[in-house]
Amino acid sequence: MSVFKRKVNYNDDLGFGSNPVTKNQRMINPDGSANILRTGLPWFKFDDTYTRLVTMSWTRFFAVILIAYLIVNTIFAVLYNVIGIENLAGANGITFRDHFFDAFFFSAQTISTVGYGHISPQGFITSCLAAFESMLGLLAFALATGLLYGRFSRPTSKVAFSKRMVIAPYLQHTGLMCRLVNLRRNQLIEIEVQMVLSYNESVDGKNVRRFHPLDLERSQVSILSLNWTLVHPITPDSPLFEKTLADLKLAEVEIFVILKAFDDTFAQTIHTRTSYQDEEIELDSKFSKMYYHNEEGQMVMDYSKLDEIERIPQTTA
Numbered sequence: 047m048s049v050f051k052r053k054v055n056y057n058d059d060l061g062f063g064s065n066p067v068t069k070n071q072r073m074i075n076p077d078g079s080a081n082i083l084r085t086g087l088p089w090f091k092f093d094d095t096y097t098r099l100v101t102m103s104w105t106r107f108f109a110v111i112l113i114a115y116l117i118v119n120t121i122f123a124v125l126y127n128v129i130g131i132e133n134l135a136g137a138n139g140i141t142f143r144d145h146f147f148d149a150f151f152f153s154a155q156t157i158s159t160v161g162y163g164h165i166s167p168q169g170f171i172t173s174c175l176a177a178f179e180s181m182l183g184l185l186a187f188a189l190a191t192g193l194l195y196g197r198f199s200r201p202t203s204k205v206a207f208s209k210r211m212v213i214a215p216y217l218q219h220t221g222l223m224c225r226l227v228n229l230r231r232n233q234l235i236e237i238e239v240q241m242v243l244s245y246n247e248s249v250d251g252k253n254v255r256r257f258h259p260l261d262l263e264r265s266q267v268s269i270l271s272l273n274w275t276l277v278h279p280i281t282p283d284s285p286l287f288e289k290t291l292a293d294l295k296l297a298e299v300e301i302f303v304i305l306k307a308f309d310d311t312f313a314q315t316i317h318t319r320t321s322y323q324d325e326e327i328e329l330d331s332k333f334s335k336m337y338y339h340n341e342e343g344q345m346v347m348d349y350s351k352l353d354e355i356e357r358i359p360q361t362t363a
Contacts, residue, residue, distance in 0.1 A: 066246040066253035070298050073244060074321040076209075100196045107197070111190060118186070119157065122179050123150035126172065133172040136165040157183035201312035204229040205270075205305060207320045209353045213280070214332040221263070222278040222286060224303060224322065225333050227270075227352055233310040234270040240304045241278055243285060245297035258285050260301070272347060273336045276303065294324035330358045 062073050062080075072081045099107060126149035131137050137148035152165040156179045167176040208225040215221075228234050241260040246253050261284070263277040280286050304319045334354040337347045 062244075062255065066255050067298050067300070070295075070323065072321055072323065073300055074302055074319060076207075076320050078319040096193075096196075099193050100200060104197075107193075118182075119150055119153045122153040122157070122175070123147075125175060126152065129169075129172055129175065133167065133169045134165050135168045153179060156180055157186070159183060199312075201309050201314045201316050203305075203307075203316045203318035205234075205307075205318050206349075206352060207303060208333065210326045210328055210355065211301065211322045212328045212331040212333060212355060214330075214358060216263075216277060216279055220280045222260070222280060222301075222327070223275050223333065225273055225275045225336075225352060226303075226305070227273045227336070227347075227349060229349065234307040234316075235268060235310055237267050237270050237274075237305065237307040239265055239274075239276055239306075240302075241276060242302040242304070244300045244302060245294075247297070260284070260286075270307065272345070273352070275333060291324055291327065291329065294327070299324050328355055331355045332358055 067073060075081050099110065102110075123146055126134060127145055131139070131145040131149065134149060134152055137145065137152070139145045139148045148165060155161050155165075156176050159180055167173045206227055206229050211222060211224045213220050213222055216223075239262065241262055243258040243260050245256055245258075247256045248254075260278040263279060267274060278284065278286070301322045302319065303321070304317075306315060306317050308314070309316050332355070334351050334356050336349070336351045336354075337345055340346050
């Protein structure tokens with residue numbers, strides 16, 4: 047038996063299949079990524095290198111660039127020493143350590159085409175190696191420049207969702223609400239949002255995962271200038287009608303919020319998503335106002351209040 051009622055048998059599973067979740071694991075993480083542990087893939091795929099370099103964090107990206115730079119210069123420093131450090135005019139080091147660093151810094155100058163002139167190659171083989179390294183440096187820096195441009199030019203969403211949902215009075219009933227804002231100064235237009243309820247249901251003694259689209263008070267706005275509070279009215283037609291938090295926990299409920307908008311700056315469509323579980327839903331609460339008018343009458347948005355929630359006092363009969 048299911049604690050939720052469904053008027054229609056929805057077949058759209060959002061790509062997660064009908065396998066039930068266990069131990070209240072998320073299907074979508076708060077940052078929008080799928081909570082799936084992937085195995086069986088090779089550690090390195092050459093055709094996937096660009097995607098990984100463009101999508102990884104800036105810290106990891108610069109770490110990869112730095113490590114690659116050090117490795118390449120180390121390899122060429124070893125090669126110059128194998129050929130013979132005497133073929134680098136101006137390398138006046140005495141010990142092996144001095145020879146290595148003379149060759150290393152000559153490699154760094156060559157690969158970046160700086161060439162201070164203090165050390166220069168002598169002999170045909172050393173000159174060929176230096177010429178090859180210079181060509182490799184031109185290609186590598188062009189590739190790094192392209193990656194930097196790709197990272198900066200890639201349209202990304204900076205839409206922030208509230209950390210919690212609330213159930214607050216709405217018209218004659220209550221409403222399930224979450225809030226979102228655009229953290230950038232750009233304009234998002236033609237914004238569309240879906241809210242989907244996901245839960246476990248027992249069918250013939252076997253648990254399966256069900257998905258139920260939740261009707262929103264408003265699923266589209268033309269321009270996202272202020273914050274937007276999404277409201278699912280909990281009416282008798284809602285699958286959440288008269289359900290308690292215990293019911294939601296029993297069914298291992300997860301609520302997806304999926305947003306699509308057109309970014310006026312990049313002139314491209316962006317997507318973002320998040321999810322909420324039963325422990326992230328506050329009863330008898332409402333969101334605090336995020337905007338007010340200053341003394342000049344201008345609208346002011348306070349983004350620090352995105353997650354600010356006020357308790358609604360209970361009235362006694």
